Amino acid sequence: MSFSFDIKHAESDSRARVGTISTPHGQIQTPAFIPVGTKATVKSVLPEAMADLGAQALLANAYHLYLQPGADILDEAGGLGEFMNWPGPTITDSGGFQVLSLGVGFKKVLAMDAKTFRRDDVIADNKERLAHVDDEGVTFKSHLDGSMHRFTPEVSMQVQHQIGADIIFAFDECTTLHNTRPYQELAMDRTYAWAMRCLDEHKRLTDERSAKPYQALFGVIQGAQYEDLRKKAASDLGSMQSSGQSFDGFGIGGALDKGALGTIVSWVNQILPESKPKHLLGIGAPEDLFVGVENGIDTFDCVLASRIARTSAVYTMEGRFNLSNSGFKRDFTAIDDECDCYTCTHYTRAYMHHVFRGKEIISATLATIHNERFIVRLVDQMRQALLDGNFKDMKADFLGRYKHRSGQASD
Numbered sequence: 001m002s003f004s005f006d007i008k009h010a011e012s013d014s015r016a017r018v019g020t021i022s023t024p025h026g027q028i029q030t031p032a033f034i035p036v037g038t039k040a041t042v043k044s045v046l047p048e049a050m051a052d053l054g055a056q057a058l059l060a061n062a063y064h065l066y067l068q069p070g071a072d073i074l075d076e077a078g079g080l081g082e083f084m085n086w087p088g089p090t091i092t093d094s095g096g097f098q099v100l101s102l103g104v105g106f107k108k109v110l111a112m113d114a115k116t117f118r119r120d121d122v123i124a125d126n127k128e129r130l131a132h133v134d135d136e137g138v139t140f141k142s143h144l145d146g147s148m149h150r151f152t153p154e155v156s157m158q159v160q161h162q163i164g165a166d167i168i169f170a171f172d173e174c175t176t177l178h179n180t181r182p183y184q185e186l187a188m189d190r191t192y193a194w195a196m197r198c199l200d201e202h203k204r205l206t207d208e209r210s211a212k213p214y215q216a217l218f219g220v221i222q223g224a225q226y227e228d229l230r231k232k233a234a235s236d237l238g239s240m241q242s243s244g245q246s247f248d249g250f251g252i253g254g255a256l257d258k259g260a261l262g263t264i265v266s267w268v269n270q271i272l273p274e275s276k277p278k279h280l281l282g283i284g285a286p287e288d289l290f291v292g293v294e295n296g297i298d299t300f301d302c303v304l305a306s307r308i309a310r311t312s313a314v315y316t317m318e319g320r321f322n323l324s325n326s327g328f329k330r331d332f333t334a335i336d337d338e339c340d341c342y343t344c345t346h347y348t349r350a351y352m353h354h355v356f357r358g359k360e361i362i363s364a365t366l367a368t369i370h371n372e373r374f375i376v377r378l379v380d381q382m383r384q385a386l387l388d389g390n391f392k393d394m395k396a397d398f399l400g401r402y403k404h405r406s407g408q409a410s411d
């Protein structure tokens with residue numbers, strides 16, 4: 001088995017730590033931000049440029065790759081990394097989030113306000129319900145061509161083994177903050193049963209495909225905003241064993257009320273085995289990354305950095321702004337004069353403003369390179385600050401400046 005996690009340094013007054021995840025395709029120095037290439041590409045950016053900007057691994061999505069081009073194609077190609085020309089470590093998330101998002105018709109189920117309303121039949125206006133959950137799995141309609149599909153824990157494991165990423169996730173029922181407490185309990189019971197089935201199928205596939213590089217399986221902790229449910233999930237999955245197999249690491253997922261992020265992560269990390277890596281699913285706003293690291297998160301992924309880049313929004317040390325605003329027409333400075341990325345060392349805000357206004361394809365490439373570098377480097381700087389013993393100062397300095405300019409730093 002070639003997967004391991006070594007902790008090099010742990011803070012005494014918080015859960016923050018520095019470590020190394022080793023996979024068959026290389027190492028990830030943690031804490032680390034993992035850029036997202038949903039469909040086996042970080043939109044508009046070459047893999048070489050992702051490596052140059054410091055990305056240590058890339059995360060793709062099993063649901064999207066299953067629908068197109070099909071997991072069997074990736075298997076034939078030699079796996080995700082080979083297929084997309086990325087030699088480093090790769091990760092896939094199980095597709096549970098995407099499949100279940102179809103169920104409520106909301107793109108953004110995370111970080112919604114828990115207080116607005118709670119109904120299990122909630123569905124976005126004018127949206128057809130595209131997914132139905134039962135105890136065995138989820139039946140859903142493809143967003144591409146309307147064809148019907150079914151994901152069970154076994155199918156998710158088979159799909160993720162064919163895709164072949166170094167780290168894969170158990171199939172879970174991802175609820176929203178809109179669901180009622182009784183529904184959250186039901187979903188937790190299902191996620192527990194599905195986690196067990198994922199371990200069994202993962203073991204079977206690992207044996208059957210023993211010539212392939214080892215894939216590490218992470219369990220996913222659900223439980224929404226409820227302390228008892230989160231802690232129960234952490235306790236159940238943290239100690240779960242089946243077919244002689246336990247989880248190699250854990251993902252913390254599901255409905256996360258932004259204001260309670262640190263509290264929720266701290267509940268589960270008190271209980272999950274300290275020696276295993278923890279991944280925070282879908283969180284990547286700068287201020288949230290600090291909260292995650294302090295509470296023991298080792299890796300993060302989020303599409304935000306690249307998604308907002310394509311709309312001309314960029315992160316800087318002074319906050320976030322839009323390059324298409326007319327104020328940048330004659331601004332011949334870099335996007336961020338402290339940034340060392342390819343874009344900031346070769347182009348001005350005036351040029352970026354010009355390519356965004358002209359809808360030039362290169363606008364997405366250059367802005368994505370900057371935003372990904374900004375977030376990857378920010379987490380790298382946290383890692384270094386932890387090693388140097390000045391994490392708190394680094395955090396205070398960053399957040400003081402970042403919020404000062406942006407007013408509201410959250411997305």
Ligand SMILES: [Zn+2]
Binds near residue numbers: 342344371
């Ligand atoms: Zn830059």
